[in-house]
Every structure is written in C-alpha cells, then in structure tokens.
Amino acid sequence: MLDISSxxxxxxxxxxxxxxxxxxxxxxxxxxRRHGIIGKDVHKPSEIKLPEMCGxxxxxxxxxxxxxxxxxxxxxxxxxxxxxxxxxxxGGIGVVxxxxxxxxxxxxxxxxxxxxxxxxxxxxxxxxxxxxxGTVRLTIVYPFLIPVAIAVTSNGVNMMDVLNGSxxxxxxxxxIAVTAILLISGDVNSARxxxxxxxxxxxxxxxxxxxxxxxxxxxGTLSVGAALAALAILGKIETVMIVALIPHxxxxxxxxxxxxxxxxxxxxxxxxxxxxxxxxxxxxAERSAPVTLTRIILATGPMREPEIVRGMMFLTLISTxxxxxxxxxxxxxxx
Amino acid sequence: xxxxxxLAGIEVFVWSxxxxxxxxxxxxxxxxxxxxxxxxxxxxxxxxxxxxxxxxVLIWLFVWKKVTDFYFWRAIARSRSTAQxxxxx
Numbered sequence: 012m013l014d015i016s017s018x019x020x021x022x023x024x025x026x027x028x029x030x031x032x033x034x035x036x037x038x039x040x041x042x043x044r045r046h047g048i049i050g051k052d053v054h055k056p057s058e059i060k061l062p063e064m065c066g067x068x069x070x071x072x073x074x075x076x077x078x079x080x081x082x083x084x085x086x087x088x089x090x091x092x093x094x095x096x097x098x099x100x101x102g103g104i105g106v107v108x109x110x111x112x113x114x115x116x117x118x119x120x121x122x123x124x125x126x127x128x129x130x131x132x133x134x135x136x137x138x139x140x141x142x143x144x145g146t147v148r149l150t151i152v153y154p155f156l157i158p159v160a161i162a163v164t165s166n167g168v169n170m171m172d173v174l175n176g177s178x179x180x181x182x183x184x185x186x187i188a189v190t191a192i193l194l195i196s197g198d199v200n201s202a203r204x205x206x207x208x209x210x211x212x213x214x215x216x217x218x219x220x221x222x223x224x225x226x227x228x229x230x231g232t233l234s235v236g237a238a239l240a241a242l243a244i245l246g247k248i249e250t251v252m253i254v255a256l257i258p259h260x261x262x263x264x265x266x267x268x269x270x271x272x273x274x275x276x277x278x279x280x281x282x283x284x285x286x287x288x289x290x291x292x293x294x295x296a297e298r299s300a301p302v303t304l305t306r307i308i309l310a311t312g313p314m315r316e317p318e319i320v321r322g323m324m325f326l327t328l329i330s331t332x333x334x335x336x337x338x339x340x341x342x343x344x345x346x
Numbered sequence: 347x348x349x350x351x352x353l354a355g356i357e358v359f360v361w362s363x364x365x366x367x368x369x370x371x372x373x374x375x376x377x378x379x380x381x382x383x384x385x386x387x388x389x390x391x392x393x394x395x396x397x398x399x400x401x402x403v404l405i406w407l408f409v410w411k412k413v414t415d416f417y418f419w420r421a422i423a424r425s426r427s428t429a430q431x432x433x434x435x
Binding site: 152250302306308310 | 347349350353354357358360361364365368369371372376388389392393395396407410411414415417418421422424425426428429
C-alpha cells in the first residue's frame, strides 16, 4: 500500500536527480562547446549553433539518483541495477553515435543489446498483463521481445528529437503518468526509478525548450528511450507504455513506412518540412519526403516551432490519458 | 490546438482498434493449444500464438496508416488550395 515513507522516498530520488541534472546540463554544455561538439539549430532563420551531446547530463543525473536509491533503499537492488545497466548501455551507444555517426541499420541492432542487464539478471516477468486478455504466459517468447522493445522505444524517442524540447517535453508527460501508475500499483521501487526519469527529463527540458540552449544528442534520447522500455518491463506495464508512446510510434512508423527503409535524418534529401522566411515551419508537399509527426501536424498550414512542440505535447497528453484508461481497464479485468 | 483535434481523434480511434485487437487476440490466438506434453509442443503453441497476434498487430498498423494517410494528404491538398486562392486574390 502507498504510505508516507514510500512517497518520501520517491520525492527524495526526484529531488536528487533533478538537482544533479539541472546543475550538470549547462556545465556539460560549456565543455561540449569548448571541444567544438556543436550542431546547427536548423529550424531558426539565423545561424545558431548549440552544444551537442548534453543528454549526458540526463545520464549523470539518473546514475547518481539511482545509486542513491540503492544506497538509501536497498530492497530491490537487482531491478535497480538492471534498469541502470540498460540506460547506461543505451547511453554509451548514444555517445558513440554522437561522436562517430552509426548507420541506420546498425543503431537499432546495437540498442537492442542494452536489454542484456534485464535478461542476464532475470528481472522480468514473462507473464505480461494485457487489457481484456488478462495475464498471458509467454515464457519462451517474452525474452525475445525484450530487445525489440528496447530498440523500438529508444529509437522511437530518438526520432522524436527534432524540435527544441520535443523529446524532453513529450517524455516528461509520459514518465509523470507512468510513475503515478507505478506508485498507485504499489511498485515503489519502479516508481522511484520513474521519479528519477521524470526529474532528469524535466530538469533537462528547462534548457532544451524553445529557444534551446543545448541539444540532447543521441546520448540523451537513446538512454531516455531505453529507460522508458526498462520501466515498462520492470513495472509490468508494457501495454500502458505502448499506448502512452502512440505519438512516438506514429512518428517513427510513418517516417519509416513512407521512406520504405530504416533511415538517418542526414541521409534524407527531401526534407519533411521547410523553414519559411517569416520563421514559421511548413510541411513539404513532396510525395517522396518522409511523413513524420511534425509534417502531419503542419498539414493544415505553417506554425511556429514552439507551437508545433506544444502540439506534440498535446497529442502525448491525449495518449497518456488513454494509457491511464488502459491501466484502469486492465485493473478492472483483474477484479 | 483546434487544428490538432483530428489527430487526437485518430489517436482515440487507434487506441480503440488496439483494444479490439487484444480482444481478437484473446478470442483467436490464445485459444490455440497444441498441448503441454513436451517442450516442443509448448514452443510450437507459443510461436503460432505470436504469429497470429503479429498478423493482427500488422492489420492494426495498416488501418492506422490508412486513416492517417487519408487525413494527411487531404489536409495538405486543402491547405495548398486555400493558400493558392488567397495569393490569387
């Protein structure tokens, strides 16, 4: 049952992770700028260059928050280690990709490896609960689905990082709802991990929202995506997470199906959007351009960058409400 | 946000179809049972269950894509004709 001490433990991990991420983001930004690790903010009329790879701050915040969680509340060390191992491997792949870009085919395969801590430590239950279906036994198949889940989620979140604050804003909404669900379900350890993710993403959002001062890079996006997948597996809320991630799935699925293969943004010649002279962004009318979520949002006419991000956050809010409803339906089915 | 209501509608539709799909999976895929006598039968049962579920999920994705494609290209055509009319004026 949910009690004051559980809530206090969740709040403590939130506070530590938020503080560490908030302090380290500008510091890492300065280091990246000094080393020339910068990227162009393409949706601005003027030439603006921002430090890349600042998602390292999310990784630093999450790692310290998780270590504190193990230190103060040693009840579920195995699950916490599996969570952090997955996030660190995905983050490491992100670091490699930021420094030396990986091909579109190699990256999903490498991110799938991030599932190893969960598989090796056996911190999964191969009996997921599905709404209207109840608990299903997938003893043999479930371990094969874990790498797929990690790869899809981390790359889906990565593909959403196209505008200032679009990744941190949308993941922030999802992780708040997921943490609340985990708290209500009584899984306090997973809720603490979720609270760490909420804190890291929200602290980072302060710097990455429009007009951004830092870029997350694949270091941040892949680790955050892997963290969401790991939370879903450890907290046994797989279906809830799929529903919450509908905008991310929509973005990745349409992008891939319209291009017909795995692709990297830099490989695409026909851009899905174009920057107009007044600073607004419009959807491309080219048939061969990828159909991304940004392009779908802009189908009715041009918008300013922060308006598009607010639109993405609105759609994520809707999917999160549907995810909470899904959890309710699943609970009702159990009774 | 008013411009995003059709997309929110698509999300609700996709979610409803997802729930319908899980119902279909429970009625079709999870009734398949080749027996529990050996590990081979169990592997075969789970593989067939996953395959049938996979086909249902693919149909779900296909429906999702068709609905969004219909909305997207219609919206693009409308916004382009509106822009053209206003520039002619």
